[in-house]
Amino acid sequence: MDQHRCTGSGCAQIAETDLEGHLLCGRHFYAVASKRLAVYRSGHTGLDGTARSETAISALLSDLVSKATGLAAKSASLTTSEREEMYELALSALALRECFPKGLHLEPHDRKQHE
16 A cells, blocks of 8 residues: 555545555554444444445455454554454454345355355
8 A cells, every 4th residue: 555644534534445545543443443343233224324235244244354464464554453453343343244144244165056
């Protein structure tokens, strides 16, 4: 990722990843992703209260798992405890993703076996 600033409110940190089109530092990624997980656990809606499809939520959760794991492993700006929190976030997203019907998140190589 090029050297761009985090789009989090008032943040001057370098963005380390993105989420839904927003460039974020590790700390803002964690804050936004945690909020998303809390909202989805409470009823699978978007942050603005509108319904989102289970497919869209499953895709976002997969993205969260991947990016949180990557940040925990590679971010130079996170402390040890923040890395642990990031791994916990990834595990929470993975657990929630598993609540969706299996057909919604088959990997491409798995789909061919089921067709």
